Amino acid sequence: MNVPADSTTFGAPLDTVAELIGGPRIDDLLRRAARRTPRHPALVSDGRVIDYADLDQRVTECAEALRDAFGGPGTVIAIAAELTVEFAVTFLGISRSGNTSAMFNPLVPDDTLVHVLDSCGARAAVLSPRMHRRIAALRNRLPKLRQLVVTAEAGDGTPVLGELPRTVVPAGEAVETACLQFTSGTTGAPKTVRLSHRNLLVNAAQSAHAHRLDADSVSLNNLPSFHLMHLNTALAVGATHLLCPAEDREAMVRLAGAWQATHLYSLPVRLSRLAEDERLPSLRIPSLRVVLSGGSALPPRTTTALSEHFGVPVVQGYGLAETSPSTHFDLPEGPTVGSSGPPVAGTACRIVDVRTGAVLPAGERGEIQVRGPQLMLGYLGDGHGDAVDADGWFRTGDVGRIDEAGRLFVVDRIKDVFKCDNWLVSPTEIERVLMRHPAVTDCVVFDQPDELSGAVAVGLVVPRGEGVDPAALAEFANAQLPYYEHLRQLHLVEGIPRSATGKVQRRELRDRLLGSL
Missing domain, CATH: 3.30.300.30 (ANL, C-terminal domain)
Structure with missing residues (x-):
């Protein structure tokens, strides 16, 4: 029913998660993992294997270079969420430098890219050579963006991150806003969402628990861009994270087999293509425990086909940029086709009438509203606007229903019904x-x-x-x-x-x- 979920994660109150992980910032997840298992593989990409100690050292060097180049604390530094080691290092380095990252989707069209970079007020950007070429072509439309750094030589004299001077960052320094993210913009111009370190830390613990991740897990990330949830959940438990951005199904399965992947993360559109691939009967991942999907609804026939083929549960979740992002995830032990599952720990959900706002009983369709510690600080320049009521309930703009067991079924966007x-x-x-x-x-x-x-x-x-x-x-x-x-x-x-x-x-x-x- 519409009641809060269990308010504990890993047996501890969510209010103490930040203290349990040993620090107030999101990069402290990495610092803790590096202390516990320094030689355990953290990231695997394009044949590169980076252990936790090496990743932690790279992040510290990045933080010191960023502090010297851009100052701080609180400078907004834009980064493209490309599925690469460099993104992970830069995002965590920005956090460790005491600054704020503005993560943008590298796949959006130019007009959207200009809008999000202008609206977030980014003064600096750290870019791959590919993204640098694209941003450089739009530079006359981005007057606020004054300093660019590239992660590798771009051939035009732009400073390279690894060659910058370094300045030691004061210990324990942090700012309230860890990062800025952007709504999808499917029903209007993207909004800039302010997320705190606590938002991200809590949701990393919530999501890792919901996904049944632990230090022995090997998660294969087969998305076209980097989503913080996947990075942060792996860091929270010290798991190994495989990066596989290309939609090459045979290469993905080979990588999964070589590293004995336990968790496969992908999008509904990619999973549907995998389910319909004529080569599917020959694609096996014996170590796999679960296939996880998010971003939009997973077609039931895709769920059934992949679950029967791999012999594992195929589950989906629900979340938004405003909720860091996860609020729901189905149970790997007993998923329900079409459901996004119950709320993650510490999160409450209810369904209300789209016109009157009255709370509806189980089974009735209405707007999905959520409440929990992963809810954003607010929108940049607009606070919460009218998205959050006096009791902390966030209006998602989505239509759904909750069954008698408390599982959420997402129906549609309010603006589409x-x-x-x-x-x-x-x-x-x-x-x-x-x-x-x-x-x-x-x-x-x-x-x-x-x-x-x-x-x-x-x-x-x-x-x-x-x-x-x-x-x-x-x-x-x-x-x-x-x-x-x-x-x-x-x-x-x-x-x-x-x-x-x-x-x-x-x-x-x-x-x-x-x-x-």
Whole structure:
């Protein structure tokens, strides 16, 4: 039901997590792991194996170079969240230097990149040569960004991080804001989220516990960019973290086998492609304990296919940039298909009516609201705005329901749902039904204005093979849906534009389709 989860993590109150790990900053996770198991592999990437002692030394050297180059404390330093060793070193180095990192997604388009870098007020940036070339081309649109450093020689005289002078950082120095992150911007311009060291420390412990990670775990990160949760959870328990950004399924399985990976992290779009890969029967990971997904809903047929093939649970979670990010994760011991699971330790969740704000009982759909110690400090320049009420409940903007066992089922974004004959309709739920048809490779559903009903469901489908009849697909879906969710039209298309993380700009596609009719 809608009650707070157990308020302990690893048997200790969440309020004392920072003290338990031995320091007030997120980089203290690394310092503790380096003391405990200095020669244990920490990061593996492109054939490089970096143990905890080596990683800790690199972070200290980075911190001293950053302090000399950019000063501090509190300087905002931008970094691209590329899935590399250099990102991990730089993020932790910024923390250890007493400054604040501004993490941006390296995959966003130029206009979004300019917006986030300008809105966060970054004065400096540490970039890979590839990202440096991109930022350099946008420099005339970024007047606040005054100092650039590269992680390796860029060929244009830009200072290289490893060649900078160093200044010792005062011991124990920290600032309140550990890092700035950005919302996805799927329903508007990205907002700048302020996360504290405590936010990140607590969520590292919450997530490591929910994922059943320990010092013997080997996590394989097969995402196109770096998410702090994966770095911080591995550091929290002293696990080995394998970085595999490319979508090369055979290479990923070889790496997993060589290092006896126990946890496979990926995105729904990549896991779905893996499930449909004709080579899947030959791809085995005997050491695997669990497949973990996040970012968007995982199709049930993908869950079933991968769970049956690998013989392990396939689970998903839920979270947001504002919650550091994790608030829910399904139980590896007994996952429920389609569920994001119960709240992580110390976190409460409730469902409220999207119009009145009244708390709803189990099973009812409404807005998801969460509360817990991982909730952000606020938005930069705007505090919490109207996102958090007086009792600390954060309005996620997502629609969902909670079952009798306390498991969360995410339905859709509030801005994507619509009403047909006064019934709340979720495009995502219609898409899930469509995806059950073997002739559907991909799809997206949205609303179309209707004089009688207010709005009705229409959609785009990427067919598998030739001769697919859209009317037959609509009939297949409608037979499994209540009348108010029936598809009135389906259009066949060659592809549906998605971001690298699998998200779709539903409103943009809707307006484009309606404009062409």
